[in-house]
Amino acid sequence: MKNMEIAQIMEEIADLLEIKEIPFKPIAYRRAAETLKSLSEPVDGLNQKQLIKLPGISKNIAKKIDELNKTGHLIYFEEMKKDCPIEFESLLSVEGVGPKTVKLLYQSLDIKNLDELEEQAKHHRIRRLKGMSEKKEANILENIKYARKTGRKLLGQMLPLANEIKNDLKKLDKVADVEVAGSIRRRKETIGDIDILVITDDPQEIMEYFINMDKVDRVIARGPTKSTVRLRGNISCDLREVPSESFGSALLYFTGSKEVNVELRKIAIKNGWKLSEYGLFKGDEIIAGQTEEEIFRKYRMEYMEPEIRETKEDVEKAIHDRLPNLIGYSDLKGDLQMHTKWSDGKDTIKDIANYAMGLNHEYIAITDHTSGLPLKDVMDEEKIKIQMKEIDKINEEIEGITILKGLEVNIDSHGKLDVKDNVLKDLDVVVASVHSGFRQSKDQLTNRIISAMENEYVNIIAHPTGRKIQQRDEYDLDLPRIFETSVETDTFLEVNSQPVRLDLRDVHIKKAIKYGCKLVINTDAHTKEHLRDLEYGIATARRGWSEKSDIINTSTLKELLGFFNH
Numbered sequence: 001m002k003n004m005e006i007a008q009i010m011e012e013i014a015d016l017l018e019i020k021e022i023p024f025k026p027i028a029y030r031r032a033a034e035t036l037k038s039l040s041e042p043v044d045g046l047n048q049k050q051l052i053k054l055p056g057i058s059k060n061i062a063k064k065i066d067e068l069n070k071t072g073h074l075i076y077f078e079e080m081k082k083d084c085p086i087e088f089e090s091l092l093s094v095e096g097v098g099p100k101t102v103k104l105l106y107q108s109l110d111i112k113n114l115d116e117l118e119e120q121a122k123h124h125r126i127r128r129l130k131g132m133s134e135k136k137e138a139n140i141l142e143n144i145k146y147a148r149k150t151g152r153k154l155l156g157q158m159l160p161l162a163n164e165i166k167n168d169l170k171k172l173d174k175v176a177d178v179e180v181a182g183s184i185r186r187r188k189e190t191i192g193d194i195d196i197l198v199i200t201d202d203p204q205e206i207m208e209y210f211i212n213m214d215k216v217d218r219v220i221a222r223g224p225t226k227s228t229v230r231l232r233g234n235i236s237c238d239l240r241e242v243p244s245e246s247f248g249s250a251l252l253y254f255t256g257s258k259e260v261n262v263e264l265r266k267i268a269i270k271n272g273w274k275l276s277e278y279g280l281f282k283g284d285e286i287i288a289g290q291t292e293e294e295i296f297r298k299y300r301m302e303y304m305e306p307e308i309r310e311t312k313e314d315v316e317k318a319i320h321d322r323l324p325n326l327i328g329y330s331d332l333k334g335d336l337q338m339h340t341k342w343s344d345g346k347d348t349i350k351d352i353a354n355y356a357m358g359l360n361h362e363y364i365a366i367t368d369h370t371s372g373l374p375l376k377d378v379m380d381e382e383k384i385k386i387q388m389k390e391i392d393k394i395n396e397e398i399e400g401i402t403i404l405k406g407l408e409v410n411i412d413s414h415g416k417l418d419v420k421d422n423v424l425k426d427l428d429v430v431v432a433s434v435h436s437g438f439r440q441s442k443d444q445l446t447n448r449i450i451s452a453m454e455n456e457y458v459n460i461i462a463h464p465t466g467r468k469i470q471q472r473d474e475y476d477l478d479l480p481r482i483f484e485t486s487v488e489t490d491t492f493l494e495v496n497s498q499p500v501r502l503d504l505r506d507v508h509i510k511k512a513i514k515y516g517c518k519l520v521i522n523t524d525a526h527t528k529e530h531l532r533d534l535e536y537g538i539a540t541a542r543r544g545w546s547e548k549s550d551i552i553n554t555s556t557l558k559e560l561l562g563f564f565n566h
């Protein structure tokens, strides 16, 4: 590690010690930092004995420098940061607040987080501090609002962004491996921040690259092995350099969830081991750490796919060999909900079919909206007939994919469909859904959906709970009744892949499967590009413990049509 980087860590330790009001020690660390900065020779070749000979380097500090040189980490420093009650990252995310200000705020006004900062600023107590002014206080107050907006973002926004950064890093010569960890790897529906791990023999250069990426709005923290940046769109992203022998344990740790980490550590202790991001240890000896698989093997556990690493119970299931054989990301053979120019979609049937072929779909169903919706273009009986003819024609023209004739019919506030049975009976697949009257009682809403399921031509209930993430709660439904009726009537429940919907959601999927329901993963695409969103639906199904056999559109066309028996 470079002298300057070690000096920086020594200074940060001094800051933390000072904040904690520990006497004398901060001065020792600052003196060590000064020495490091003034040396012309790198200290990374020196052993502890040689280090102690340098001016201002005590035995204790020499030991720490040695640890940094050998491992690139300093456990003392990392524990210290964890212990600190101050929410550094969120305070530093306020424009105009740097490390010095954080210290000043904490020491003079006991400010530890954004709420406390806002409170004090509103009471005009910031302006009186050394180096502050009325104007600076007003700016801080204004910038807190911006910092707060770093709310959770949709997986559909964050996953592509994280992959882009990952792929950019991967292209660099000095990068041996790179992986996205955290909630993104677990494919949670919303994401707090992006966590990326990298193996490199030149962390300095990689950190430099990372903080200078085009997407970076602001550098929040820059260190020798960890940096945090704010990307455009107020997205926080961490990059950590990890030694290759610890890559698996670091990936495990930084993938989480926290609850799973805690549980795995407990088991390690029971076995006389210690698990950390640095490896699985027996005494001082590392017994696993390079890959996650290796660690799970030592535990005599099934490998836990990241999507099902949420709770303590998940770990217990893994120990008892009770994990599902999750549906894979390339198991789907088609997509059964999408909209075209005939209603509110953007593309033609033909364009969509061609695009779907590029995704290797064996079949798709065109399911435009019907007259019960307040849209400019909707399907009435006449248009349905014309569209069916057109689909026949396109099916003859193109080879390699089958276009099914479908509709997304509307379930009205009394549970009636807006298309007659004698029209529905000629379609290949009928999707039904609720688009209004969300505020009815639980019974009314449940009964509406149940009466739609009882219609012999309805095959699929789309976005069954109606929720939109961060926009609209799910409506009040008696889900057990819905699940029972779904099994009785052979009606399939949708896992809608739109990033804002993901409906059914993971926890409901898990329950539905226990009831014996069969599900279908659809995109509900309104443009051809949306057909790629299936990935998010599959991720959600995996989080809900779905196996391939639980999902009907893993079947071939022939099998699928057998389920629908129109």
Ligand code: DGT
Residues within 6 Å of the ligand: 181, 182, 183, 184, 188, 190, 191, 192, 193, 194, 195, 253, 254, 255, 256, 257, 258, 259, 261, 262
């Ligand atoms: P997020 O970013 O809020 O969507 O969720 P995560 O899961 O990505 O959480 P994050 O970014 O705070 O941390 C990444 C992982 O690091 C987390 O899933 C588990 C691990 N981790 C972080 N803090 C702790 C902790 O205090 N204890 C334990 N056991 N693990 C932690």
Ligand code: CA
Residues within 6 Å of the ligand: 182, 183, 184, 192, 193, 194, 195
């Ligand atoms: Ca995260």
Ligand code: CA
Residues within 6 Å of the ligand: 182, 193, 194, 195, 238
């Ligand atoms: Ca993080």
Ligand code: ZN
Residues within 6 Å of the ligand: 339, 344, 345, 369, 526
């Ligand atoms: Zn639509």
